[in-house]
Amino acid sequence: MKTLKVILLKFYKILFWLLGKSFHKDYRLIIFESFLGKQYSDNPRAIYEYMTAHYPDYRLLWSADRRHRKVFKTLDIPYVTRFTPSWMIYMNKAALWVTNSRLPLWIPKPDDTLYLQTWHGTPLKKLGTDINSVLMPGTDTDKYKRNFTAESSKWDYLISPNSYSTEIFKRAFRFYGVTLETGYPRNDHLFNNDNPLFQDYIRTKLELPIDKKIILYAPTWRDDSYHERGKYKFDLQFDVEKMQAELGDDYIVLLRLHYLVAENLDLSSYKDFFYDVSAYEDVRDLYIVSDLLITDYSSVFFDYANLKRPMIFYTYDIEHYRENVRGFYFDFETMAPGPLVETTEHLIETIKMTETTDFNEIYSTAAFRARFCALEDGEAAKRVSDRIICHLES
Known part of the structure; x- marks a missing residue:
């Protein structure tokens, strides 16, 4: 062969x-x-x-x-x-x-x-x-x-x-x-189309409820977790039932998997709370329609920072990823423009904190944008x- x-x-x-x-x-x-x-x-x-x-x-x-x-x-x-x-x-x-x-x-x-x-x-x-x-x-x-x-x-x-x-x-x-x-x-899209009219258009296109806040969950892939070359595994590493019970009245979650991930996750049990939008043509629209980003080590957070909205980093495997998988170019724990959390309970608690806390001030996102987003206009x-x-x- x-x-x-x-x-x-x-x-x-x-x-x-x-x-x-x-x-x-x-x-x-x-x-x-x-x-x-x-x-x-x-x-x-x-x-x-x-x-x-x-x-x-x-x-x-x-x-x-x-x-x-x-x-x-x-x-x-x-x-x-x-x-x-x-x-x-x-x-x-x-x-x-x-x-x-x-x-x-x-x-x-x-x-x-x-x-x-x-x-x-x-x-x-x-x-x-x-x-x-x-x-x-x-x-x-x-x-x-x-x-x-x-x-x-x-x-x-x-x-x-x-x-x-x-x-x-x-x-x-x-x-x-x-x-x-x-x-x-x-x-460019984030500067030219971030407005209520476009947000309503995307909500309608994706058939999303108009009365709930939107969390975008966009994790990366793991080099050492795969089915075969070019097809990588991914499992949700948080308690979806608990997330829905605690947040479902006010939030929905959009799941956007990396293009190399080959999973077809069955989310039918969490209808009207968890939406798989991995097949949507461009993540840029999902940035604009969302109120909050949850990611891990994906570069999506550098782009999302342009919107000046809260970001949370669900880093349940950070030590393994840092030491054994890829490694980072800078001290991610201290420089991330948002909190790092490792459990479902802490994740839920932190999501609720975004409603009352000014994340941009606490996590110095202005300094982060000045370093990484200064050319974006x-x-x-x-x-x-x-x-x-x-x-x-x-």
């Missing part, structure tokens, strides 16, 4: 290369991809939306995983199915690739194609070559780092949300191209797009 896989990858690589030699370059074609073709979201979406409005002469096309094409069809977004012959042709013809995660290593980048890597978060947990021990299935530490840097060597541009990230990205990715320190385009997509289009047209 392994030998067959190697042969197929070599075949795909040769086919990709041959198709690139068979078609003329289209210097007005741009290919976008988000989270391995699974979503219409994140930084690529923000750049796509800006370019659609301000650069109508360009042809913009999305790369979509065959299992996740529904969202593109529903929203009438032009797409091509990933890994098909048509996809290989378009990838070769494109003047620009825009993606927020790594492409398969077997894909050779044509010399006359520009590659914009947007990435997908300000780093708390260690990345790339900074990871001491890789626990993900299907690889080992040396191979992971070697493959990561082989991919990053193809990038021409890399977006950074702040100077803190720029320093880490350059080292952890061993990136020697051009870093665009612009803020994250995906956060609603115009990052413009800065990135204008720079890239200028390069294409030069």
Whole structure:
């Protein structure tokens, strides 16, 4: 089976290369991809939306995983199915690739194609070559780092949300191209659409009650807890029944799992309290509609901080995660812009505290935003797009 896989990858690589030699370059074609073709979201979406409005002469096309094409069809977004012959042709013809995660290593980048890597978060947990021990299935530490840097060597541009990230990205990715320190385009939405009208629209779209506060629970994945390569396990580590009994009169919870998590949690027993919105196309709308964020080590809290709303960190496994899984770039316990809790009881108590306590003052969120969110102003997509289009047209 392994030998067959190697042969197929070599075949795909040769086919990709041959198709690139068979078609003329289209210097007005741009290919976008988000989270391995699974979503219409994140930084690529923000750049796509800006370019659609301000650069109508360009042809913009999305790369979509065959299992996740529904969202593109529903929203009438032009797409091509990933890994098909048509996809290989378009990838070769494109003047620009825009993606927020790594492409398969077997894909050779044509010399006359520009590659914009947007990435997908300000780093708390260690990345790339900074990871001491890789626990993900299907690889080992040396191979992971070697493959990561082989991919990053193809990038021409890399977006950074702040100077803190720029320093880490350059080292952890061993990136020697051009870093665009612009803020994250995906956060423009939080500045341009955070209003009651849009919040009501999202509540209606998701069929959420209008008389309850919304908690967004958005945990990350664990490298050492998996079904197989690329499919990670996740279990709710709090007492949902107790949460519903204590909070159900005033709150609902939106669950947003990481795109690498493969679980289909059965929440039918907690209807009208717990809503699984993992399949929703973009977490940015969920930020805006929520009153409170609960996360753990996910980079979502760097983005959510722009809204100046309470955040709680449910870190039931923090010692194991810090010491054995990834490790952190800074002292998370003292610098987190919200309290760290480890039990259901403490979590419920802290949620109730957000109703009477000024979290922003207690947890110095203004200082946190000054360090990590200073570039966010609603115009990052413009800065990135204008720079890239200028390069294409030069």
